[in-house]
Amino acid sequence: MEHIRRVLSVIVLNEDGVLSRISGLFAGRGYNIDSLTVAPIPKTNLSRLTIVTSGNAPVLEQIVKQLHKLIPTYKVIESGQFVEKELALVKIPLNEDFNGLDAMLKAYNGTIASSGEEFIVVMVADDYDRIDNFLKAVKKYNPTDIVRSGSVALDM
Amino acid sequence: MELSGSQMVIEALRKENVSVVFGYPGGAIMNVYDEVYKQNHFKHILTRHEQAAIHAADGYARASGEVGVAFVTSGPGFTNAVTGLATAYMDSIPMVVISGQVPISMIGTDAFQEIDAVGISRPCVKHNYLVKDVKDLPRILKEAFYIARSGRPGPVHVDIPKDVTAQIGHFAYPAEIKMQTYKPTYKGNPRQIKKAIEAIVASKRPVLYIGGGAINSNAAEEVREFAKICGIPAVETLMARGVMGHENPLLLGMLGMHGCYSANMAMSEADLMIAFGSRFDDRVTGKLSEFAKHAKIIHIDIDPSSIGKIVPIDYPIVGDLKNVIEAMIPLAKEHVEADRYKPWRDLLNRYNEIHPLKYEDSNEVIKPQWAIERVGELLGDKALICTDVGQHQMWSAQFYPFSYPRQWLTSGGLGTMGYGLPAALGAKVAMPEKTVINFTGDGSILMNIQELMTAVESQIPVINVILNNQFLGMVRQWQTFFYDKRYSSTDLTMQPDFVKLVESFGGRGFRVKSKEEFDKALEEAVASNTVCMIDVNVDRFENVLPMVPAGGTLYNMMLEYKE
Ligand SMILES: Cc1ncc(C[n+]2csc(CCOP(=O)(O)OP(=O)(O)O)c2C)c(N)n1
Ligand SMILES: [Mg+2]
Numbered sequence: 137m138e139h140i141r142r143v144l145s146v147i148v149l150n151e152d153g154v155l156s157r158i159s160g161l162f163a164g165r166g167y168n169i170d171s172l173t174v175a176p177i178p179k180t181n182l183s184r185l186t187i188v189t190s191g192n193a194p195v196l197e198q199i200v201k202q203l204h205k206l207i208p209t210y211k212v213i214e215s216g217q218f219v220e221k222e223l224a225l226v227k228i229p230l231n232e233d234f235n236g237l238d239a240m241l242k243a244y245n246g247t248i249a250s251s252g253e254e255f256i257v258v259m260v261a262d263d264y265d266r267i268d269n270f271l272k273a274v275k276k277y278n279p280t281d282i283v284r285s286g287s288v289a290l291d292m
Numbered sequence: 293m294e295l296s297g298s299q300m301v302i303e304a305l306r307k308e309n310v311s312v313v314f315g316y317p318g319g320a321i322m323n324v325y326d327e328v329y330k331q332n333h334f335k336h337i338l339t340r341h342e343q344a345a346i347h348a349a350d351g352y353a354r355a356s357g358e359v360g361v362a363f364v365t366s367g368p369g370f371t372n373a374v375t376g377l378a379t380a381y382m383d384s385i386p387m388v389v390i391s392g393q394v395p396i397s398m399i400g401t402d403a404f405q406e407i408d409a410v411g412i413s414r415p416c417v418k419h420n421y422l423v424k425d426v427k428d429l430p431r432i433l434k435e436a437f438y439i440a441r442s443g444r445p446g447p448v449h450v451d452i453p454k455d456v457t458a459q460i461g462h463f464a465y466p467a468e469i470k471m472q473t474y475k476p477t478y479k480g481n482p483r484q485i486k487k488a489i490e491a492i493v494a495s496k497r498p499v500l501y502i503g504g505g506a507i508n509s510n511a512a513e514e515v516r517e518f519a520k521i522c523g524i525p526a527v528e529t530l531m532a533r534g535v536m537g538h539e540n541p542l543l544l545g546m547l548g549m550h551g552c553y554s555a556n557m558a559m560s561e562a563d564l565m566i567a568f569g570s571r572f573d574d575r576v577t578g579k580l581s582e583f584a585k586h587a588k589i590i591h592i593d594i595d596p597s598s599i600g601k602i603v604p605i606d607y608p609i610v611g612d613l614k615n616v617i618e619a620m621i622p623l624a625k626e627h628v629e630a631d632r633y634k635p636w637r638d639l640l641n642r643y644n645e646i647h648p649l650k651y652e653d654s655n656e657v658i659k660p661q662w663a664i665e666r667v668g669e670l671l672g673d674k675a676l677i678c679t680d681v682g683q684h685q686m687w688s689a690q691f692y693p694f695s696y697p698r699q700w701l702t703s704g705g706l707g708t709m710g711y712g713l714p715a716a717l718g719a720k721v722a723m724p725e726k727t728v729i730n731f732t733g734d735g736s737i738l739m740n741i742q743e744l745m746t747a748v749e750s751q752i753p754v755i756n757v758i759l760n761n762q763f764l765g766m767v768r769q770w771q772t773f774f775y776d777k778r779y780s781s782t783d784l785t786m787q788p789d790f791v792k793l794v795e796s797f798g799g800r801g802f803r804v805k806s807k808e809e810f811d812k813a814l815e816e817a818v819a820s821n822t823v824c825m826i827d828v829n830v831d832r833f834e835n836v837l838p839m840v841p842a843g844g845t846l847y848n849m850m851l852e853y854k855e
Binding site: 148149152153156157160164181194197198201202204205207208209210 | 410411414415418419422424439471472473474595596597600601604
């Protein structure tokens with residue numbers, strides 16, 4: 137069966153241990169977590185988790201049902217209509233030739249987030265597959281560190 | 293009302309009409325036990341091991357349909373309770389288990405008897421709480437009982453730090469439950485129900501596949517009525533024994549690994565399967581690609597995640613089984629013609645005549661199946677039947693004549709040896725007017741043997757019938773069939789003297805080597821009004837048959853074993 141990538145937006149009560157219920161569910165039942173981000177929803181008692189997972193269709197259906205089954209789960213949104221963005225930070229030594237870096241950052245909604253005596257840190261926020269491409273392209277500047285945030289998503 | 297956390301626990305139990313608590317004290321829960329001492333709303337039964345306290349609460353819940361309650365202390369008290377929680381969770385049994393915890397200020401310091409209890413219980417309970425503030429305690433206890441008994445029932449664990457049990461707070465037990473995120477669905481979708489009835493009308497070979505949900509939903513009467521109106525033959529899972537009643541002409545028997553031939557053939561040849569609160573366990577389905585492969589499937593279950601988890605479902609209906617069948621009955625009366633399935637019923641009955649459940653009786657040695665049938669003849673519906681796990685459990689499921697739901701208590705999902713005796717204690721407390729029999733094995737009985745003391749002290753007369761084959765028989769059977777008779781670590785010829793053992797606790801023991809002795813021992817045990825142990829020497833090498841080997845197909849059963 138076909139392996140499908142799926143973004144889930146899960147709204148849960150913002151209470152102790154809720155993250156461990158979710159991560160424990162995925163670990164215990166052998167589901168994949170490609171990325172997971174979580175933050176409280178302002179002015180509510182709720183949090184939003186954005187989970188990127190993958191599996192075949194029946195597995196994805198079970199994941200959604202099992203998430204629903206958790207007592208603190210308020211809502212599981214699995215609409216295809218997500219605005220989904222990821223963030224990457226890339227640390228590049230200053231001795232590199234930065235020829236073309238500006239144009240590349242522009243193309244990927246990027247900026248220079250910080251610069252120091254030995255390194256600069258660039259930041260891009262874009263679709264996850266474009267982040268993939270950016271990280272490939274940026275290799276030519278010999279980055280020393282790369283960090284990706286995992287997806288955040290909002291349903292339309 | 294201003295109360296301490298401990299007093300709140302007592303008050304909440306009173307509001308929930310709890311009449312008995314099973315438990316075992318220790319440092320972190322002593323404040324609660326101090327209040328237990330002062331109150332007289334419920335009875336506290338001291339078991340001799342925390343695992344047994346949980347199983348006893350579980351047995352109480354299964355026999356009565358009420359929420360079972362248990363108390364344990366922190367650390368080892370709680371870890372001892374885990375097997376009990378997992379057992380109840382796998383079989384969807386409503387329970388509230390309260391554990392003590394080290395004071396909040398000490399959590400995370402590896403304090404004496406500290407363990408991350410909610411971290412451990414999370415995958416084996418329906419829900420759990422760590423109470424961090426006494427003001428949350430009334431709400432949490434209210435929710436705990438509600439969650440345990442509503443929807444798909446299950447155990448709920450509440451971990452209360454010692455300082456919280458001492459703190460004073462305002463106690464107002466919520467009259468109503470308001471949960472933002474938890475709202476089980478009880479009513480089935482009428483359109484889906486209509487489609488299901490249409491599928492039944494269109495079918496020629498329908499079969500009811502009844503699971504433990506029929507018992508949890510208290511739906512046995514509705515299931516029987518529905519089956520009768522439609523004339524649809526039924527099979528029961530291990531968990532559903534008693535739903536149809538053994539005299540019901542539509543009941544084929546138990547299905548699955550040790551199910552009867554006609555039940556497994558019904559599943560294999562059906563063109564429509566109607567799953568009533570069953571969960572397609574691997575011990576039921578055998579090889580999935582061959583399971584009921586000609587059948588469309590209607591699945592009614594209160595747990596949406598049960599539907600479609602193992603096999604794709606054509607007609608899913610989420611709802612409480614009793615509720616949904618009540619809605620189906622008028623439609624069935626109007627549209628379904630029972631006569632239509634007569635050829636199918638006849639065929640299945642013929643299967644049953646060709647290959648009935650059977651065993652070869654003997655006059656030299658007691659056959660375990662005979663002992664179970666004999667208890668059935670002598671006690672029938674006067675007895676509740678508990679079991680441990682192994683061959684004796686399967687024979688009990690096959691050969692006891694069950695007449696009603698909640699007559700049968702067994703650890704189905706987890707298969708927990710050591711369940712039987714403590715569960716029997718809980719069942720007897722719930723149903724004192726019944727004779728409670730625990731069919732057990734010489735292996736299993738030693739896994740909670742200390743509970744003989746509880747039975748004597750709290751005067752809970754249950755009868756343990758050890759089908760003693762001097763083997764871990766079920767494992768021995770697999771070694772015979774699949775491991776060339778290499779009996780690795782299954783020989784139990786080294787045994788205690790069970791008669792002396794039970795007598796040392798203050799109960800009564802009987803050693804039985806013949807049928808006459810068996811009848812006499814049972815009669816005396818029933819009359820004795822004390823905990824009894826009947827040690828029955830049975831044929832050592834008897835096998836549970838028929839059998840679908842793990843991963844085999846239901847239509848290709850091993851009907852007998854040839855050397
Ligand atoms: C706690 C636990 N440990 C191990 C097992 C594996 N097991 C299943 S049946 C069985 C043998 C049980 O022997 P006995 O109680 O004598 O019953 P018999 O099969 O002989 O009737 C074992 C070891 C189990 N189900 N539970
Ligand atoms: Mg044995």
